[in-house]
Amino acid sequence: MIPTRQEAERLLREAESCNPGPWGNHSRVAAHCAEKIAEACEGMDAEKAYILGLLHDIGRKFGVRHLGHVSDGYSYMMSLGYDEAARICLTHSFNNMATEEYIGRFDTTDEELELIQSELRKAVPDDYDRLIQLCDALAGSEGVMNIEDRMNDVKRRYGSFPQSKWDSNLRLKAYFEEKARKCVYDLVEKDTFALPEENRD
Numbered sequence: 001m002i003p004t005r006q007e008a009e010r011l012l013r014e015a016e017s018c019n020p021g022p023w024g025n026h027s028r029v030a031a032h033c034a035e036k037i038a039e040a041c042e043g044m045d046a047e048k049a050y051i052l053g054l055l056h057d058i059g060r061k062f063g064v065r066h067l068g069h070v071s072d073g074y075s076y077m078m079s080l081g082y083d084e085a086a087r088i089c090l091t092h093s094f095n096n097m098a099t100e101e102y103i104g105r106f107d108t109t110d111e112e113l114e115l116i117q118s119e120l121r122k123a124v125p126d127d128y129d130r131l132i133q134l135c136d137a138l139a140g141s142e143g144v145m146n147i148e149d150r151m152n153d154v155k156r157r158y159g160s161f162p163q164s165k166w167d168s169n170l171r172l173k174a175y176f177e178e179k180a181r182k183c184v185y186d187l188v189e190k191d192t193f194a195l196p197e198e199n200r201d
Contacts, residue, residue, distance in 0.1 A: 002084045008051045015061030022141035023060045025199055029139035030056060033188040034131050040180035040187050041127070048084075049131055053139075055085045056092040056132050066104030067093075071112035074119065084128075090119050091129040092136050095168035097121075103158050103165070127179075134172040134184075144190040147173055 003011065016024040034053035038044040059065070059073025073089030093102055097120050099113070106113065123129070137147050145153070147169060155161035173184050180187060 002048060002051050002082055003055075003080070005047060005051055008054045008085075011058060012054055015058055018061045019063055021060070021064075023057050025141040025195055026139050027054055027057050028195060028199060029141070029144060029193075030054070030132065030135040032193060033135040033138050033144060036187045036189065037131060037135070037176050037180060037184065040182055041176065042179070044127060044131070049128065052085060052088045052128055052132055053135050055082075056088050056136060058085075059089055066107050067099075067102055067116070068107045068112065071108055071116050074115070087119075087123065088129065088132050090116065091123055091125060092132045094120060095133050095165050095172070097123060097125065101162045101165045103154060103161060130172055130175065134169065134176060137169040137172075138184070138188060143195070144185070144188050144193050146185075146190070 002008070012024060012027060031050045031053035035046045035050035038046040038049035055073075055077065057069065057073065058076060059069035059071070061076065062069075062072045065072065070090060070093055074086045077083070077086035077089055091097070095101070099106075099117055099120065108116070137150055138144055140150060140153075151161055151166055151169060177184050185191075
């Protein structure tokens with residue numbers, strides 16, 4: 001289950017008021033990318049893709065955390081009954097369903113880490129998991145980025161970027177380009193997309 005588009009946008013605005021930062025616009029850009037790619041892929045629901053992209057980082061509502069934002073987002077969405085959004089909060093950071101590839105601090109409690117690991121073990125990734133992982137790697141806070149530039153930006157900020165995740169993101173790009181039969185950058189309007197005026201700094 002997922003919220004409506006209107007409710008998802010409300011949840012994001014509310015979360016930003018609790019913890020303002022560039023992550024909110026990053027989420028909006030990811031949502032835009034997800035919607036545009038899903039529109040071009042047979043069998044995918046663009047509205048669902050947009051909503052899942054918008055909420056993938058919603059755990060950041062609860063403060064500045066690294067791995068903790070994954071468990072926070074999962075638990076928050078589950079508490080609202082949005083199990084599909086909760087799953088995306090969990091899987092968007094783990095292309096290969098392994099916590100070892102997480103980029104950032106392991107700032108969870110033992111219980112939170114066990115929750116993440118146990119739910120990852122149960123998860124069988126589908127195209128929505130894959131799509132949001134890709135869009136997370138395309139979305140800057142000001143617009144759509146070249147995927148290598150985005151990954152290098154993350155590498156600069158955190159000091160490393162696992163090669164397995166780097167390679168996985170490039171495979172995801174190729175996977176969706178094959179499904180859509182079009183360049184991902186063209187689909188997401190990389191060079192022309194701009195956030196609405198009210199969301200710009």
